[in-house]
Each structure stands twice: as C-alpha cells, then as structure tokens.
Amino acid sequence: MRNVVLFMHVSLDGFCATPNGGLDWVSYDGELEKYAEGIVSTVGAPLYGRATYQMMESYWPTVLRKESATKHERDHANWVENVPKVVFSRTLDKVEWNNTRLIKDNIVEEVTKLKQQPGKDLVIFGSPTLAHEFMRLGLIDEYQLTVSPVMLGSGTPLSIPLKEHHRLKLLSSKTLKSGVLGLHYQTMRES
C-alpha cells in the first residue's frame, strides 16, 4: 500500500505560515531545493486542499511559457503538469488542470482506495487546512518536515488539537548548511 505523506516547511516553534500565509521565513536555498527535489521524486500523486490547488494551478502552467524560468522551475512545472493530482474540496464543483481529480467527500474511503492503487506515495504539499483534516482523520502515514531555524511566535500551526497524541518513529534526519533540519517521521499505528 502506498503512504500518505505530509511535506511541510515549519518554523522551530511549529508554525507552517505567518498569520498572512507568508513563507518568506523558510531558509530556502539551493541545498533545500535539492532536498525538496528528493522528496518530490518519491511522489506518485500530489494531494491539495482548495487554496493550495488554486495557487498551484494559476502558477505552474505559466512557468512552462516563461522564457526566464530556471531549469529547476521548468522541470517542476513539467512534472506537476503531467503527474496525477488530487484535490480535496467541498466547495469546488470542478477542476480544470490537466490530469486532476476532485474528491468532495467520503475522504477516508477515497484515500484508502487511492492507497491501494499501485504507485509512489500520495503527498500533501503544504496545504495546512488539508493537513489538519487528514490529521484529524488519522490519515497521515509519514511526515517530511523541514525545520527552519526561526521562531515566528504565531501563524498557521502545523497541527490541531487531536483526540490523542500521535506517536511517531524518526526514520531519518538531515542537517543542511543553512541550519535547516530535515526530519522524516513515520506514524506509529496500533498493530
């Protein structure tokens, strides 16, 4: 079965965006880009909430037409254009991006079916709202976090109050020169 992975940039104090949804605090450099590319290579299908989907859908197709795009941007734009994408939203009626499927309800059932399909992992990119919903439903199998060496004090939290703590297993950690820490955890399940 493939896994549902949450890929999120977080601050040291557990926030994934400033109150304005800003990400300028992420220490994003060449090394982090490469680390992120490593995670992207494990992705079978990105999972998006509505807000993130709309941002991605309005941005990445334009990169394909942009002459000044870097190789990295162009590679990612090509990849995301063609990869099967899944959007979770109760309010959207349709999605128009190439190779994109909309799931409006029965999340647990639909995600279980997706997990049983062959292929690489199902990865939530950012999407704090979707991440919170998936956490609440116990659907996250792995966490790929990059921890930037900064405390924001407030913002969108990585997690929400849950019925019980989710115990994890540390699979690996990597320190980047910028002081960013990559942490890869697996959710421990009752066997």
Place this chain on the structure above:
Amino acid sequence: MRKTIFAINMTADGFFGHEDGIADEELHEYFTELLRNADLLVMGRTMYQLMVPYWPNVAKNQSGTKAENEFARTFDSLDKIVFSTTLKHVESKNTKLMSGDVAEEVLKLKQLPGKDISIDSLNLASQLSQQGLIDEYHFVVHPVVAGKGPRLFETDSLKERLHLKLAGSRTFRSGVIALHYIKTETRAV
C-alpha cells in the same frame, strides 16, 4: 559573561509539556550533562513545584534508574533561584526566592563570574529570549504530534521573529533528537 541556557523537551509540532515524552536513560544523561556545565538554575513557581521535592527525593533515596539518580543528584546540588510573587517560602536547600524584574536580575547574574545559568521555565525563557538574554537553546524533540499544549512565547508574545543558528544535533536511540541552537545578533526582518 556567563552563558544562559534554556533546555527543554518539546514535541515535533512545537509544544512543551511533559506527557508522552520518552524519558529514557539517554534523555536523562543529556540533561545531566547540560546541568554539569551550570552552577545556577533559574525557574518560576510552576517548574519549581514540578521539580521539587520530586528530584531531591530521588537524589536522597537513589530510587530511580542510574541516569535518573545522576540527574537527581546533579539537580539537587545546584543553587536555585525561584521567581515568584505568590510563593512565600521554598523548601529545598540552596534555593533563593526572588520577585524582582527577571531580566534585570539575570543580567546582573550574567555579569558575575561562574558557570552557565540554566533557565528552567517556559514563561521566563519567553521573556528573557526576547531581550536577547538566552545564549543557547537545547530543544529536545520527541517523536510525537501533540496537537496542543503550552507554547513558547504564549505568555510573552514575540515582537519580532527570533532567528537562531543551529549549532548541532544529537539523535537518541528512541528517535528523540536534541537540537542545539545559539542566539544570533538581531537583524532587520
């Protein structure tokens, strides 16, 4: 100037608090090692009541594991200052009660000769951190998503982002990862 350190257990999603952490030998050894470099502990009432008389009793009776006993001995032997406006007296020896301005007092203490000063309280650390009075942070991250709990800067909200420099990390067998950060000079955001 003496160094102030703040060492604390944390969840992977940024909460502090004591449930569900993995308190094994490696963890206690880590904190003991930090305390050995200190000669003064500064805490608030909440932390004081959590630690005393629990740890002094463990030290007296040697009733814990090897690493717990060693931590207890080290903790017990250190001079302590408790900042509280509500506590009337303290029961442990080598403990002084103070109620003045924490930042002012810590600054005075830093200028005296001595080993590290360990700040053992979330609220005090939140205050002192923003005034640049914490030199080193040790966040011991446990492999758990708690969803809620006390946060740093909850009682004293951050006026501007706090940028730190990662100085090292150590992974324990349990999957706990101890992160060592040092203060950077404040810069414009």
